[in-house]
Amino acid sequence: MCGIFAVVKQANDKNADAANVVLEGLKRLEYRGYDSWGIAIKNGDKIVIEKHVGKIGQAKTNLPQAHIALGHTRWATHGGVTSKNAHPHLDCTQTLALVHNGIVENYQELKESLDKNHTFHSETDTEVALHLLEEKMRRLKSVPAIRQTFRQLIGMNAIIALSAKGDELIAAKNGSPLTVGLGNNANYIASDVWALMDHTNKVIFLEDGQLAHLTADIVTIYDIKTGKRLSPKTTTLDWQTEQSQLGKFHHYMEKEIHDQPKVLANISQFDTGSLDPLTKVITKARKTYLIGCGSAYFASLFGEYLLKSHNRDSEAVIGSESGKIARLLNKQSLNLMLSQSGETIDIIEAIDRAKLKGAPIAALTNVLGSTLYRKADHKILLQAGQEVAVASTKAFIAKLAVLIKIAYALNNRLSQGTLLISQSAKEVRSLLEGKSRHQIKSLATKLKDHDHMFVVGRGLAYPIAQETALKIKEVSYIHAEAYAGGELKHGTIALIEKGTPCIVTSLDKTTWSDDISAANEMKARGGVIIGIACQNHPVFDHYLAVPDLQEASAIPATTIVQLLAYDLSVARGLNPDKPRNLAKSVTVK
Numbered sequence: 001m002c003g004i005f006a007v008v009k010q011a012n013d014k015n016a017d018a019a020n021v022v023l024e025g026l027k028r029l030e031y032r033g034y035d036s037w038g039i040a041i042k043n044g045d046k047i048v049i050e051k052h053v054g055k056i057g058q059a060k061t062n063l064p065q066a067h068i069a070l071g072h073t074r075w076a077t078h079g080g081v082t083s084k085n086a087h088p089h090l091d092c093t094q095t096l097a098l099v100h101n102g103i104v105e106n107y108q109e110l111k112e113s114l115d116k117n118h119t120f121h122s123e124t125d126t127e128v129a130l131h132l133l134e135e136k137m138r139r140l141k142s143v144p145a146i147r148q149t150f151r152q153l154i155g156m157n158a159i160i161a162l163s164a165k166g167d168e169l170i171a172a173k174n175g176s177p178l179t180v181g182l183g184n185n186a187n188y189i190a191s192d193v194w195a196l197m198d199h200t201n202k203v204i205f206l207e208d209g210q211l212a213h214l215t216a217d218i219v220t221i222y223d224i225k226t227g228k229r230l231s232p233k234t235t236t237l238d239w240q241t242e243q244s245q246l247g248k249f250h251h252y253m254e255k256e257i258h259d260q261p262k263v264l265a266n267i268s269q270f271d272t273g274s275l276d277p278l279t280k281v282i283t284k285a286r287k288t289y290l291i292g293c294g295s296a297y298f299a300s301l302f303g304e305y306l307l308k309s310h311n312r313d314s315e316a317v318i319g320s321e322s323g324k325i326a327r328l329l330n331k332q333s334l335n336l337m338l339s340q341s342g343e344t345i346d347i348i349e350a351i352d353r354a355k356l357k358g359a360p361i362a363a364l365t366n367v368l369g370s371t372l373y374r375k376a377d378h379k380i381l382l383q384a385g386q387e388v389a390v391a392s393t394k395a396f397i398a399k400l401a402v403l404i405k406i407a408y409a410l411n412n413r414l415s416q417g418t419l420l421i422s423q424s425a426k427e428v429r430s431l432l433e434g435k436s437r438h439q440i441k442s443l444a445t446k447l448k449d450h451d452h453m454f455v456v457g458r459g460l461a462y463p464i465a466q467e468t469a470l471k472i473k474e475v476s477y478i479h480a481e482a483y484a485g486g487e488l489k490h491g492t493i494a495l496i497e498k499g500t501p502c503i504v505t506s507l508d509k510t511t512w513s514d515d516i517s518a519a520n521e522m523k524a525r526g527g528v529i530i531g532i533a534c535q536n537h538p539v540f541d542h543y544l545a546v547p548d549l550q551e552a553s554a555i556p557a558t559t560i561v562q563l564l565a566y567d568l569s570v571a572r573g574l575n576p577d578k579p580r581n582l583a584k585s586v587t588v589k
């Protein structure tokens with residue numbers, strides 16, 4: 001989704017090269033997904049902009065030296081992918097630039113209320129907000145002008161303005177994330193905390209309804225409604241830049257899969273201190289709803305099976321469908337939100353809905369200070385490090401590992417859960433380094449030209465089958481569909497013909513004979529059977545061995561299918577890090 005990065009340095013800084021700082025900041029945001037980008041700088045008493053359709057990649061900027069710059073990567077919502085629609089937008093006086101994340105729901109009404117002499121250059125809702133601000137700036141100073149403008153916007157939005165009249169940036173937000181970075185003789189603002197990594201580890205996470213005024217020396221935060229000055233909390237982040245670097249790998253997806261042994265070893269060390277608050281609220285709750293989107297939903301489904309098998313009432317819910325449980329929520333219904341980014345709009349909406357009912361909110365997220373992290377009453381940070389590849393890998397594995405530890409902790413068997421996770425860390429390492437790696441690559445070469453695949457699994461293997469199909473679809477563009485092991489014969493088996501690849505995921509002795517029956521049924525229709533299982537069987541045409549680690553077998557099984565999806569993508573000549581049409585952080589509906 002859209003990304004924002006801006007910097008303000010000292011006006012007398014002769015070396016200030018704000019346009020390049022912003023360009024590099026935008027490159028850090030590339031992973032979020034976008035289709036055009038642009039930068040505005042203050043140049044004397046005017047603003048100069050540069051905008052492009054397509055990827056930043058190795059782009060350089062031709063903008064002159066400047067001490068203030070404001071940049072944006074756009075993922076089109078209102079208006080097509082054109083350089084005119086790319087942000088920043090410029091007002092009629094060429095002295096005011098605006099970037100925007102979110103959707104101004106009432107932009108039509110606002111447009112009609114504007115003076116009739118504005119010239120519009122784009123089809124965006126953003127430009128309406130800009131001209132509204134332009135009108136307010138005629139009679140007000142920048143802070144009250146932005147305040148008043150922002151209060152008229154309906155929807156979940158974040159805006160940042162750069163005015164050539166001052167040495168300042170002004171931002172306001174409601175819903176869309178913004179983080180201020182506090183530097184030396186410079187201050188920054190970005191839609192994504194990771195983008196600040198090269199400049200500072202001291203940040204202020206802006207809350208909804210707050211406005212930030214940044215100069216090179218001072219950051220002032222205001223309440224948008226009352227206009228009062230606030231005393232924001234500064235957070236010092238503990239991160240290592242190398243966590244986000246590609247190193248010896250070809251793609252981030254490959255690198256992030258290889259990060260998994262470390263991530264798992266770290267989670268194996270999570271002790272009762274870090275897990276207790278969550279296990280206590282699960283114990284207290286009458287029911288736990290696990291809510292997530294995409295891969296995070298499949299992790300939620302894994303959690304549902306797991307908690308049920310550890311005698312806790314639970315239900316996985318797709319974030320965008322969580323309205324269906326709204327009426328059932330009360331103080332005894334725990335809403336456990338799973339989200340790598342902690343910014344997914346459907347999750348944030350689900351939180352607000354649950355809070356209205358007084359339901360407690362818990363979070364499993366990977367981003368400290370994310371909206372989910374800040375809104376949750378109880379939280380566990382996955383500590384998987386930044387995920388740059390669009391497809392989630394290590395954060396998914398981290399969620400499985402934390403859920404397993406929680407399930408064991410609920411029954412006072414945390415040490416056994418810990419052992420399973422530390423064993424899975426070792427098994428994943430040997431998978432990545434051993435002969436399985438070669439087997440997976442050669443399997444991908446055999447499968448790469450197929451248009452369709454099916455994946456089945458029962459019990460805990462079912463969510464893993466779902467995740468398998470999603471990973472294959474998103475990075476290789478092969479149509480893959482997952483079914484519960486017993487479901488295929490109720491209709492979809494009609495699609496299986498000679499040579500159709502059918503992945504059978506079998507991770508549990510109790511489902512083994514049924515898994516093999518499903519494999520035989522598919523084979524009888526011509527399916528080529530790929531067994532990803534804890535034991536081999538003659539029905540399998542190809543076999544990838546999964547170590548038997550009870551519930552934690554799901555972890556190495558997932559690593560196998562992530563590698564398979566990655567290899568399929570590479571074998572088909574695609575870039576697995578940036579699948580078409582997808583965005584890393586889905587902050588609009």
Ligand code: F6R
Pocket residue numbers: 293294295296297338339340341342343344347390391392393470471474584585586
């Ligand atoms: C799939 C994938 C997505 C995300 C989903 C939720 O590989 O990455 O399906 O899992 O968009 O994102 P988060 O976890 O950030 O809420």
